[in-house]
Amino acid sequence: MCVEPSLPRHHLPPERLAELVRGEGGPAALDLLLGGERSRRLLLLRLLDDSTDLGPAWDLISAAQRLAPQVVDEVLMYPQTGMWLTTALRRLRGRAPVEGPPPWVELGHMAALAAAAALRAGLDFTIQVPVRHGRAPLPTLGCAVLPTTEPWTRATVRAEGDQAVVEAAGAEVAIPRQAASAAPGWHPVRRLGVGPRERRLELALDDVDPYRTYPRPTEPRPLSGEAAAQWRQMLEQAWDVLLREQPETARAMQRGLLSLTPTPAGERFRPRSVSAGDAFGGVEASEPDDAVQLAVTLVHEFQHTKLGGLLHLAPLLSHAPEGPAELWYAPWRNDPRPIEGLLQGIYAFVGIVRFWREHRKTEAAQPTMAHFEFALWRAHVARAMEQVRRHRRLTPLGTTLLETLHDHCAEWLAEPVPEESLALAQFCAADHDARWRAHHARPSDRAVDTAVRAWLDSANGPPAALESAPETVPDPAARWLDSLTVLVRHRLGDDDRISRDGPEKIAAGVTGALTGDALLAWGDAPAAQHAYLADLTVGSGPAAAWAGLGRSLAMTGTDPEAARLLCRHPERARAVHEALFRATGRAPDPVRLADWLGSPPA
Template sequence: MSELMRGEGSPDTLGLLLAAERSRRLLLLRMLDDSIDLGPAWELLSRAQRHAPQVVEDLMMYPQTGMWLATALRRLRGTAQGDEPPLWVVLGHVRSLAAAAGLRAGLDFTLDDVPVRHGRVPLPTLGCAVLPVTEPWATATVRSEGGSAVVERGAAAVPLLGPPGPRWHPVRRLTVGPEDRRLSITLDDADPYRTYPRPTEPRPLSDEAAAHWRGLLERAWAVLLDEQPATADAMRCGLLSLTPTVARERFRPRSVTSGDAFGGIEASEPDDALQLAVTLVHEFQHTKLGSLLHLAPLLTDDTGPASPEAWYAPWRDDPRPLEGLLQGIYAFAGITRFWREHRKAASGPNRLAHFEFALWRVHLTRAMRQIRRHPRLTPLGTALLDTLREHGARWLTEPVPEEWLTLARLCADDHAARWRAHHRRPTAPAVDTAVRAWLEGASEPPRASVSGSPLVPDASARWLDSLAVLVRYRLSGTDDDRIALDGPEKTAARVTGALTGDALLAMGDPEAARTAYLTDLAADPGPAGAWAGLGSALTRAGTDPGAARLLRGRPELARAVHRALTDATGTAPDPVRLAAWLGPLES
């Protein structure tokens, strides 16, 4: 337990978690069997268990099996979202599972009513067959006899388990690393329950795409073996499948795990092997914590008001519930540790690693500070958070070159300010009081304007990490010169959600960034990002400290008062002058 509290975990600890997950899966299967008649599928699974128990063990522990079991039970109880595929297709997946068990065990059998999903028949851990079926949901028969196997529907028959072809797409198994430290993982593009939290239909990879993923995984695994050997040893036990999805914008990968699918990771195609290594660490943290939560709670049940608490998570655009924030804290403790080790292992100056370590340790500290001693934390939850806080405090004392440290702090403050500008709303009395005082020519705002800004989630909040992404372009090495040559407008256009001022700030020109943000606000004072960005530019330039402090700490107040004054007078006040006037409220 102490290893997991530190965000770590040896192979022995992972073995205990796997044993617990096995018990949970068997319990879920028993619950499903009690709810519906599994019929011939149960009989075939039982035969396979007697003939080749390890085959059934592997299938039961496959991440997608856990996801399917949880999904089926939720659908039966009416607690799952959505109504596709039909319930009979979800429940019929047990026949796909049984057919895969029979095939892998080498049994002779005939199993009817195996689901066909948009013409594809997925067989867990094996692959998927393609039938000439036009309707979205249908059934087929899987037949195995004398060492040959087919899936049939009407006159159509597709041979199974042979080489890949237009009608049969086998699942690929990737094995990387030296013989004594190999990672063996399924590259799953076929199982409908490989994506979280909702199933999706099979999308087989091309040979070229699969080879690309293999190369990325080989290089990522080499990084982990070299720099995170203890984590890599644990991953060999606890990473079971990787689901590839399409690439996203650079420096903005997407990855997902589910507590129902221990050992499974869904990840977008990474920018490079280093990003994939970070993703594996990130999602492996979620895997461990999700399994721990099946054994012991970190939080008591929420018995508070109907409107639940939500918190600032520096790695998200949206406010997060306490449970989600804890998951993020645990995951990003692993990411912070990764960058800490990577900057030590890298040969020569590694600007990006210094920046990432400095950024994530600040983000992590701020996230944990919010919920210290929260009344919902169980003793175990308190101990886990305290342990991670101790690590975070030590990491904050480690030296980072001043230039990258300053950039990291700027990006951390900028993200927090953008989040506030979107999701906090000053009360109407506070805004009205400030407006009256401004119009009356008061030298400073009355203290009544300092009342809190309640949380009002803004669904339009997106891309709050734009400044950090632009800094990553600058520090990554390959694009540094090109960014400078492109100019701020073209540079900003490469990053969704970025403003010209963001690009200028990332390039190290805060005075020009200030001018760009003010130009944006003159054209449209509504967007929250320009208000927070203006505060970042003033901070970096070292000018107008009162305005900078207010725009970092309470940008939502400047934004709301500016809007109210414009509505009242028909003339927009100067944003910097207004923020400086409001500045004493943030002192």
């Protein structure tokens, strides 16, 4: 394969850079990012060739490039190719997880890429490709299913004239002339085209390429025809939403959204989606609840795609200093995040704020829900940005980007939102923050020990040392911190359900939710308080119960000092409560303890 001896220098003109800094970016900006990605892929391919012998695969893809360079470009720029390249290079350098296929299977994927390019270019050839658990994937085309019992083996791909076959274990699978057609033993990569002709989105619905899942590869899992039809219908509806409400974003997606990897549905209101900087243009997404949710997912992951492309051309951060990484609160995550991850989230959720800002104005929207989502995500983004917008590691471009997004967010925060939706959004944002603190903010052991002694000595108040800033220590048990928010969404979708099903049944349907959470989401603060106290009768009750108890106390207006302490610093109550239980074998009354901790230091 020919790699240009002198690759172009990539430059983002000021007007295109300004678009991306605003979290936007039209087709012209996407073309520039795609140009940078192409050069990066060529460099990675050269690095791989320099690191190992690609042999016949290199020769075959070079022949395909000479005959049909556009075809090879399409294979090279396929998102899964980028994922494979970085995975293979990390594997060669000992930086990839040990689990997974043998190295020869990983590197042999180059032969599968070459075979796919040669088939599309119309070449005659013979080459061996890896077989993974009976499936031989050919990127961008599909995969052959072979009757082998070996987890890892090889098959021969042979093309002559109009005939092409995959052979292994004494069996032969014919590849249809139109490789996008299904045939015995052949599962094609489906190509979806949705929308009117001039505003059409075309992408691959990829369920067979092993590198379609991020960040780790998985084996092919072809969809049924019925499931594929359902995805097509949902994508058509989501694209219609984007064309009407986000036309500029849709125009850019036509250039930069290349593949969609379907995964099974999760819980309602908890979609799962992933993208990767190494797989520009690829999105992995769970089956959505509805078209609006899929539209939001595409906006979210496309923001990641754009920022990933920008980061390959210009850094937002200087090199990290030596030592442990600083960790920050990301309102959309369960775990503390380094600044690199927080910036990714900020950029992605700016797109989501923009989506809900427009969607709430449409007749198709559920008004209360749409206003709630807009108010919630603008609050989350603002909270995240305030932590790092003047961070010392930001480059001039990084500073410009955050300051620009901060100004936009300030304008959004000033926009009116109906009282009910605004109150619920503020309630959920504060609750997520408190649950995160209950898990990850850790007062010093010395301050906790001093507080335990003061409590046992009946001191008038806690030690001043407990007011020192806590350390951020990741708690691996922190999961489902969005439980109350999910329950609020259930309430907005079906306000009568609490009387019909009861709080225990509702909470059981939302992973990680406590009974008190369901009661609180439906506004029954006294009952929620009782439920949270029942959870905290032992020394190691759920961390989320401390945050929920604070919310319920604040709503009832009882014990204001305890409510204030638990809403702002639930980690103090949790740490001292657990230490007292360990020291005495008895769990103190949570409200009385929180009231004491919230009093002025002794």
